[in-house]
Amino acid sequence: MPVQNKMWTLKLKTIFLQSWKTHIPKSSTTAATNDIKDILRTFKKYGVRQEGLAFSRKITRSMPIWYHRHADKKIRKLNHSEASICLKKNHKIFSVGEASDFVIHLGNLNHQPIANCECLPCVTTRVDTQCHNPNRCMNRAKDLLNTLPSKWDPRQQLPEDYEREQGAVGDYDQWSYFDPTVTTKGELSDSLRTFTHGELCNDLPDTRPYDGLNNGGHRWVLF
Ligand SMILES: [Zn+2]
Ligand SMILES: [Zn+2]
Ligand SMILES: [Zn+2]
Numbered sequence: 001m002p003v004q005n006k007m008w009t010l011k012l013k014t015i016f017l018q019s020w021k022t023h024i025p026k027s028s029t030t031a032a033t034n035d036i037k038d039i040l041r042t043f044k045k046y047g048v049r050q051e052g053l054a055f056s057r058k059i060t061r062s063m064p065i066w067y068h069r070h071a072d073k074k075i076r077k078l079n080h081s082e083a084s085i086c087l088k089k090n091h092k093i094f095s096v097g098e099a100s101d102f103v104i105h106l107g108n109l110n111h112q113p114i115a116n117c118e119c120l121p122c123v124t125t126r127v128d129t130q131c132h133n134p135n136r137c138m139n140r141a142k143d144l145l146n147t148l149p150s151k152w153d154p155r156q157q158l159p160e161d162y163e164r165e166q167g168a169v170g171d172y173d174q175w176s177y178f179d180p181t182v183t184t185k186g187e188l189s190d191s192l193r194t195f196t197h198g199e200l201c202n203d204l205p206d207t208r209p210y211d212g213l214n215n216g217g218h219r220w221v222l223f
Helices: 006-017 033-047 057-062 071-080 083-087 096-106 120-131 134-145 161-170
Strands: none
Touching: 057 096, 071 083, 071 134, 083 134, 096 120, 120 134
16 A cells, blocks of 8 residues: 555554554544544455564664554553653654664663763763663663564564575576565555454564574475
8 A cells, every 4th residue: 555645644653553542523524534534434444454474674663662553551651751751852762763773772881770871872862862861761762662572673683684585595597486575665654454354463473494403484395
């Protein structure tokens, strides 16, 4: 479903990517709300939702972190603390990608888990954002990311990471082969599927080729 229009993208964001209950005032009869009602009705009818075996890191990073659609419910409890307010207001962290770039600093060898840590990322963060406790905010961002299922966590190894090598397998002229790649690529709107039904699965499939030992989920039979 290609969606170029900006308004569309905004509506899709509200409806699919965040876990807000879509609220349409009953009394309102403006063109805009009728429009959303129509969209919702149509999407419900055709079972539109984000679905795929795996998504590219670009798509997982583009998701909004706050009220992330696929996060564990406990993410809602993390929303209103001082650290979360600081993450939004001072650090301007709104997407999964921004959060995961921020938590990388926790792995800095000079970082200490204290409020007045003097490591370079903490010092820079303090100067750039007026945050007085970068360590606290980094840990909060990590808590937020930890509520994401593996399919939606860009810090995990994703099928995309090893699919490129698998692509080379197909370079046999006379053999037709089964394309083992499962990753949905492109923009966020490319993650939407119609005619979906049943339980949504957020586990990552292991599509690495079977290596003859215990690694890799599948034996790709090439004949
Ligand atoms: Zn530090
Ligand atoms: Zn902060
Ligand atoms: Zn599953």
